[in-house]
């Protein structure tokens with residue numbers, strides 16, 4: 001593959017940033033909002049909560065009255081777990097929230113105990129009955145508190161977002177210890193601070209939030225999607241192509257670049273200030289010798305993201321040697337393994353580790369996508385598999401990749417979308 005594409009706005013930054021509009025007095029304007037099924041689900045939920053949401057291309061304007069409904073029903077949360085990000089904002093601005101408990105998903109057990117622990121530390125009364133979280137702020141409103149927000153698998157991204165949003169309107173100071181350090185938390189904190197919040201330490205493991213009386217929307221841009229960028233670069237590396245992703249954030253992908261370096265996949269980067277007017281870009285280049293595959297264990301940021309684990313596994317089939325790919329964040333996130341094996345990958349799974357021995361010649365076959373990143377890995381594998389690969393249930397892909405097949409086609413990939421009879 002060869003060519004250049006532009007990164008879309010980040011799904012995982014956009015979701016909490018748009019949920020934050022529930023906190024704002026007056027209108028808020030978001031630019032570079034990706035056109036994704038998950039965002040459309042969130043818009044519908046915001047509208048059900050009384051928000052006005054106007055979408056014009058990648059510009060979205062929201063306005064949310066201070067009073068209105070406070071329920072995120074099972075039908076929505078079941079479809080998209082990130083709906084839980086309305087819990088903190090509803091509680092802070094409207095004093096109560098009823099949010100269905102998300103339960104597990106194909107990635108395995110995904111509890112929200114830390115979200116509840118954090119909101120409890122702000123004085124909220126929380127009851128879980130009949131699969132619904134019923135949250136109520138105390139009479140005088142939420143008040144600051146200190147909370148340690150990690151489990152044995154590390155911190156929680158959306159949990160940190162929820163507590164940070166609620167604490168922005170609480171009385172007094174909140175300290176979140178073991179906060180998630182992901183760039184999406186930094187983007188959310190920057191948005192809240194521009195709206196009048198007082199948040200220090202975003203991007204570190206300790207957040208200090210001084211509550212304010214009110215927050216006022218304003219205008220912001222969703223940052224580029226680091227997982228989409230990583231997926232496109234891995235597509236380039238897998239196909240021994242020259243693929244450039246424009247307007248991305250290289251500093252958020254240093255772990256992947258380090259792996260490319262050690263694997264022997266050449267890459268270049270630029271645009272960060274040196275070349276006038278050009279926004280940062282990253283490019284993978286054709287490898288002179290087959291890459292060495294490397295062991296990888298997923299970790300919270302700045303470690304290797306679990307959201308690139310499936311795509312990394314697909315890339316390893318092109319490399320030489322034996323690699324152990326371990327997911328410490330979601331130990332059961334391996335539904336793509338049997339499907340990659342239908343293409344001849346020969347991956348063995350033991351607990352939270354997949355073992356791949358490359359290089360293998362993949363051969364096209366019909367496969368089933370189980371979730372968003374698994375679908376991306378199967379599409380990537382299909383690019384190098386001989387013959388035709390048909391990925392079914394590709395609606396998973398549309399939850400989090402904006403026009404992926406168009407971008408891959410732009411790079412010379414032979415990908416077409418057909419109507420999927422299994423689409424819901």
Ligand code: EPU
Pocket residue numbers: 011012013015082109110111112113114115116151153154155156157158159180184306307328329330372373400
């Ligand atoms: N966890 C708990 N208790 C909690 C919350 C999380 O034990 O209350 C555990 C989880 O089970 C997991 C770990 O902590 O083992 C991390 O989960 P986290 O809460 O950070 O995940 P999340 O915020 O629900 C976001 C992304 C995911 C991404 C994870 C990890 C969004 C909308 N989702 O989920 O993205 O995998 O962080 O980086 O931001 C995807 O885009 O494909 C995706 C699944």
